[in-house]
Structure formats: C-alpha cells, structure tokens
Amino acid sequence: xxxxxxxxxxxxxxxxxxxxxxxxxxxxxxxxxxxxxxxxxxxxxxxxxxxxxxxxxxxxxxxxxxxxxxxxxxxxxxxxxxxxxxxxxxxxxxxxxxxxxxxxxxxxxxxxxxxxxxxxxxxxxxxxxxxxxxxxxxxxxxxxxxxxxxxxxxxxxxxxxxxxxxxxxxxxxxxxxxxxxxxxxxxxxxxxxxxxxxxxxxxxxxxxxxxxxxxxxxxxxxxxxxxxxxxxxxxxxxxxxxxxxxxxxxxxxxxxxxxxxxxxxxxxxxxxxxxxxxxxxxx
Amino acid sequence: xxxxxxxxxxxxxxxxxxxxxxxxxxxxxxxxxxxxxxxxxxxxxxxxxxxxxxxxxxxxxxxxxxxxxxxxxxxxxxxxxxxxxxxxxxxxxxxxxxxxxxxxxxxxxxxxxxxxxxxxxxxxxxxxxxxxxxxxxxxxxxxxxxxxxxxxxxxxxxxxxxxxxxxxxxxxxxxxxxxxxxxxxxxxxxxxxxxxxxxxxxxxxxxxxxxxxxxxxxxxxxxxxxxxxxxxxxxxxxxxxxxxxxxxxxxxxxxxxxxxxxxxxxxxxxxxxxxxxxxxxxxxxxxxxxxxxxxxxxxxxxxxxxxxxxxxx
Numbered sequence: 001x002x003x004x005x006x007x008x009x010x011x012x013x014x015x016x017x018x019x020x021x022x023x024x025x026x027x028x029x030x031x032x033x034x035x036x037x038x039x040x041x042x043x044x045x046x047x048x049x050x051x052x053x054x055x056x057x058x059x060x061x062x063x064x065x066x067x068x069x070x071x072x073x074x075x076x077x078x079x080x081x082x083x084x085x086x087x088x089x090x091x092x093x094x095x096x097x098x099x100x101x102x103x104x105x106x107x108x109x110x111x112x113x114x115x116x117x118x119x120x121x122x123x124x125x126x127x128x129x130x131x132x133x134x135x136x137x138x139x140x141x142x143x144x145x146x147x148x149x150x151x152x153x154x155x156x157x158x159x160x161x162x163x164x165x166x167x168x169x170x171x172x173x174x175x176x177x178x179x180x181x182x183x184x185x186x187x188x189x190x191x192x193x194x195x196x197x198x199x200x201x202x203x204x205x206x207x208x209x210x211x212x213x214x215x216x217x218x219x220x221x222x223x224x225x226x227x228x229x230x231x232x233x234x235x236x237x238x239x240x241x242x243x244x245x246x247x248x249x250x251x252x253x254x255x256x257x258x259x260x261x262x263x264x265x266x267x268x269x270x271x272x273x274x275x276x277x278x279x280x281x282x283x
Numbered sequence: 284x285x286x287x288x289x290x291x292x293x294x295x296x297x298x299x300x301x302x303x304x305x306x307x308x309x310x311x312x313x314x315x316x317x318x319x320x321x322x323x324x325x326x327x328x329x330x331x332x333x334x335x336x337x338x339x340x341x342x343x344x345x346x347x348x349x350x351x352x353x354x355x356x357x358x359x360x361x362x363x364x365x366x367x368x369x370x371x372x373x374x375x376x377x378x379x380x381x382x383x384x385x386x387x388x389x390x391x392x393x394x395x396x397x398x399x400x401x402x403x404x405x406x407x408x409x410x411x412x413x414x415x416x417x418x419x420x421x422x423x424x425x426x427x428x429x430x431x432x433x434x435x436x437x438x439x440x441x442x443x444x445x446x447x448x449x450x451x452x453x454x455x456x457x458x459x460x461x462x463x464x465x466x467x468x469x470x471x472x473x474x475x476x477x478x479x480x481x482x483x484x485x486x487x488x489x490x491x492x493x494x495x496x497x498x499x500x501x502x503x504x505x506x507x508x509x510x511x512x513x514x515x516x517x518x519x520x521x522x523x524x525x526x527x528x529x530x531x532x533x534x535x536x537x538x539x540x541x542x543x544x545x546x547x548x549x550x551x552x553x554x555x556x557x558x559x560x561x562x563x564x565x566x567x568x569x570x571x572x573x574x575x576x577x578x579x580x581x582x583x584x585x586x587x588x589x590x591x592x593x594x595x596x
Contacts, residue, residue, distance in 0.1 A: 003371060003405040010401050017398070021389040091386040096351070098402040098453070099375040267351035268381055268461060269342050275384050 007100035008107045015111025022116050036123050039066050042191070043131055051193055054229055056222070058192070060135055061229070063128040064221040065190040067121055068213030071149050072184075074117035075156025076163070077177040082109060083164025084173035088274045093266050102263055114153055121149065141220035144237075148216030151244040155209045158251030165262035169277065184210045193229045202231060209247050212240045300327050301360070302457050302489045303348060308357035310343050310513075317343050319513035321357070325491060330483050332500040333493045335510035336583060341493040344510065345461050348491070349379050362457060375406035375413070378455030378488075380446050380463055388435035392426060393417060395434065396448055403453035414452045423481075424448045425474055440471045447478070458482070460492035464499060472499070479503055501575045509579060511586040517578070525573040528581045535569040542567075 022028045046059035086092050095101035129135055160177060167173045187201050188194065188211035194202055205211040218226065219235035227235050303325035310318035317340045325331050333341050346352040347359060350366035350373075359366055364373045387395050400414030407413040421427050424444040429437065437445065443463070450458060464472045476499070482488045494500055500507050501521045509517040509524070517524050532550035536543055538561060547553040550570045557565055573581075 001405050006405050007402060010398065014398060017390070017394065025389065086386065089386045089388075090381060090384050093381055094386055094399070094449070097349075097374075097379040097381060097450075098399055099371040099406060101399075101402055104402060264353075267346045267349075269346060269352075271384070272382065 003100050007103040011104040011107025014108030018112040019115040032120055040127050064217040065214040068217040069185055069190045071152040071213050072156050072210045075153050076160040078113050079157045079160025080164035080173040080177045084167050084170040090271050093271050096266055144220035152213045155244040155247035158255035161255050162258045184208050190214050212243050216240045302327050304360040306358040309355045311355040323508055328487050329505045330490045331506050332504040333508050334500045339510045340513050345459050349459050376456045378450040378458040380450035380460040390434055392432050393430035400452040411454055413454050415454050420448050457489045497575050509582050511583045512590050516582045516586045521575045524578045528573050528578045533571045536565050537567040538564045
C-alpha cells in the first residue's frame, strides 16, 4: 500500500466530511444565502436594461459572468482564507504531526472547496434560471460548463493557497485577496460588457483569470450571437484555455514549494504566537 | 550494564538503547542563544520530564526533537534518525501531543480520532499494530461518553484529553508532551498521571514531557532534566538531584515540650541513636531531605548567578 496514495484517499473522505459540515452549518449556509441574494438583487435590477447593440437583457449577460467570477473568488479567497485560519487554529500543525497528514489535508481542502463552490454555483444558476427564462432557451454548452470552472479552480486555488501560506492572519488573507478580486472584477466585464472599457484596461483584464472565467461561462450559457459583444467578436475558447492553463501550470509549479516551506515552519510555538496575536486582536 | 559517570547518571555517550540522543544542541535566534549546549539521552521505556523556568528553552528543545524546528548546531538522534531529516515512516513512530486550541471544531470526537488514526494504517507492524482501537483509547482518556460531541463544544480539559488521545492513536514508540496538564483540574491531572504510568508500563512507550510543575515532575518521571539558561544543569532522579544539592538531611523532634532541629548527613543513624538515648521521650519526629523544590531553586539560582557573573566579567 503506497502511503501517499493512501493518504490522498483519506483526504477524499476528509473533504467529503468537511463539505457535509459546511453544508449543514447555519453560519456557512447563511453566507451562501447572502451571496445568492446579493446576486439575485443585481440581476433583478438589470432585468429590464439591454446592452447597446443587442436585444439581450443585461441580466442575461451578468448571470454567467457572476458564475465565472465566483469560481475565482472561491479559488483565491476561499483557499487563502481557510489556509490562514487553519494555520492559526492548529489544523495544519495537527496534519503535520501525522504521517502523510499534509497530503490528506491538502486533498481534503481541494475537494471540500471545490464541492462547496459547486454547490453555490448551482444555486446561483438555478436562481438565475428561474429569474431569467430567456437563458433556458439558449444553446447549452455543457462541456464548456465543465472544463471552464475546473480549469478556473486550478488556475486560482494554488495562488490562493500561496497567499494564505504567507499572510500573518486571516484578516490580511481576506484583504490580500478580496481587494484585488474587487478591482479585477470591475475591469473584467463581469457586470457590464468589457468592450465598453478603454483598450488599455481591457489589456490589463485579459492578463488575469477572472475575465476569461466570465467569458468562458458566457460562451457556455449564451447564444452564439452574443459573441458579437465580446472582444474581437468571438468566444476565443483557445485563448481562454491558454490563459487559464498558464495560470494553473504556474500555480501548480510554485504552490507545492511554497506550501512545503510554510509547513516546515509550522510548530507549536509558532501557532501559540499567532494565537496570542489573535486574542489581542479580538479581546 | 549502564555506564555511569561520576555524578550518578548514564553518560551521554555509548547508550546503545538510546531512543533520544542529544549532544551540543544549540539554538540561536538573531544574536541570542536560547539553547547554548544541551545534551542528554533517553532510554527505551523511560519517562523523562524536562523541567525549567519559563523561557528556558523547554519548548524549543522539544520542537527540535519533534522535527518541527531546525537547530543551529549539535547532534540530535531520535529513534536513530536526525529529526531534521525524519521521513514519514519515522513520523509514524512518534506521537506528539499538541496544545490544541480550536482546530476541527465541527468534527465529532470519534470521527476525528478515527480519521487521524487511519493515517497510521500503512505503518502497522505485527509487533505494533497501528492505529489503536479508537473506542478503547477514548475510554482510556475518559472521553467515552463524549464520542459524538463536536470538538467546539468540549471544555478545555476535555480537549486536552483528546489531544493526548490523538498523540497516542498511532501507538507511538516515543511520545512528546509539552506542558500536558496546563489547565487541568486536580482530578484530571491525577487521571493523566495514571495514564502516563500505564503507557510506560504496558506499552513500553518512552515519554518525554515538559512541565514547570515540580510536584508533577517528581510524581511522573524516572528521571528529571533541569533546563536553565540554555543548558541542562541537572539530570537524575528526584532523589539523586536532592543529594547533589545537599547531602544533609534535617531531623526535627520534640522532647519534654521542647523542639529540636539537627542537620546530619546520616539521618537514619542519628535517629537510631536518638531513640537509644531517649526512647519514648522523643515525639513529633520528622526527617526531611532537600525537596525537589529546594533542589530546583538551588540549581536554577546557581546557573543564573553564573550567567550574571559571566556577563559582568
């Protein structure tokens, strides 16, 4: 029995247990309800607005974009936040004290973050479909709806983990991820088509995954005619795969070394120091 | 036969059955040496307490041995392996009791112990089946009634007992405990002490624990190491340490309503003579050797004074 493969299998079980914990936890469920409500309100406001040069309601464009953005939020903020919290509370140290425990921990976290994200996405999608019957009639690119979020998670999760392993506290993990996400969302054509923005802003947006995630999900949920609203009038699947793939590859190359370094530094006294700091922050 | 040096404890070299062997361990943070020159050995089945004032480097020492901290210099062997290069097979043979805080708050007690125990399955051997039976272990640490509780709802003492169970679940050959009874009430402390005795007797587990509680050190340990100012200043059983500080015992008694005190190197002989001379007149007899507390104070004080002199010189 290969201990690493065995620990990875334990990680799958661990991920499932933690997913169940999250889906039955009132606080986590409340957060999900809050997120979905915010997006539904946005969609409601945009229901009657149309985009210049198209007959589609703005809300029909926004729903898939939000789903794409949420993949990035989960990848960056979810991974950074949980890692920062679990370094502080000793979960990681616990994993380090058991043989191959880090393997189990990481597999477990990837599984639970992915499943919980999927759960939220499905709720957003269902709420959107009820609200926007237009969407239900469009061509469904199911395959796209599978590979874009999966590649998107791969492109963002490792970087979230890198941030979470470097910050000093969960609060700074939140700040370090949420502020860039908000800024990137604003320029990535999530709540309004990117073609309305100046060229150089479009250029910046296209470096990061959020734009491509939005584009990818739009291409899966919207009729082909809607591609006319995009940069160069095309869904650009190849470019989407290339940019997300590049981020994923770079992340998977960088993250293990950074995480190993972080794990090496974990010790009882390091955790105790963070605990003291936490107690000082919230008396 | 164990090699003894002049002071009456095993010499630091040549211990073939050493589970832990530390020589010249130094730990430097910036320009400050937390550990200057730490050396000791621990043999299979021993219970050792590392005693010392706060900031003496107890936690640092134990973290180096656990492989959680890189040392600045020195030779360290734990189960024959340098902890800085210990692999997961080595990791599976040691147990670490962590001072947990609020990790895994949503997990149920039994689920978490079962999960963490499963990691040891690939390292099971016929002589040492791993992991422990979870229900048996929970009963041993007194959590049998709480198996379905979520961790977040446990009291501090219950959580510490679960920490001990987690440290034990892989049936370790060597177990590290850093301040295991901090925050225990007297009853929980007594239970914990029983558990340590049982582990060392039944499972042949070698145990190294830190404490700043002298009574605990005396009650638990086969051998006490006193760490002060980054050095091991004493190494021996409580009795041996007491004799090192003072060879004199104090005899108190009363006769005809009058109280007497006499210091003597041979209390037994003195008392025999006392009775021979006065017989039934002797009352309120008390013989007191230097307590561990006296010993500890004397040794720590001696070390601190030496350091001060070094600094001012």
